[in-house]
Amino acid sequence: MRAKHLYWDLGSRAGGASFEVELRGSTARVCLMDVDHYQASLDGDEYEFFGGFYDVSPVILEVPYDDHWYLVVDSNDQRIKVQVTEIFD
Template sequence: MAEPNFAEHSWDYLERGSVLVVTLSGPANVRLMDPENFAAFEDGEKYAFHGGIARRAPYRLKVPHSGPWFLAIDLDGLPGRGVRHEVSIVPPQKLEERRA
């Protein structure tokens, strides 16, 4: 079996409004998907996602609805051989505290 050409992160539950903060060592595709779309992504089928090409770090993605989520980070269509990354989550409550 071939190695996947993407880094995967998954969460059983993320709350709507949470923000994923992705720190990258270079440009990469950052795709946030629900389980159904992630399965289609893995199978090479048509899928929908939130995110896009992250050219600057940190790259922030807001979780559109509560539930399970998958994050794929890859270099498909981009130059380079690898990218280091780190992902952290800022819950909605922390965002509200920052605004206060």
């Protein structure tokens, strides 16, 4: 992952927490990563994430397990506006 991306430090979250990501202006890759995988992405190492490439919004992502999480949005240098909202039941 290039260093140019938008990210949100979601902090420690329990599995099952959900986030809605509203994308405006571009398609984007939306990734939910724990702290170790986020650091690996910054270091240029192999990493895993939950999410994918989206051209329809909103995107709903659910935290799969308890950990510290980052939400990363990469729009391939296209201009984009992003709004992230935690969903509470």
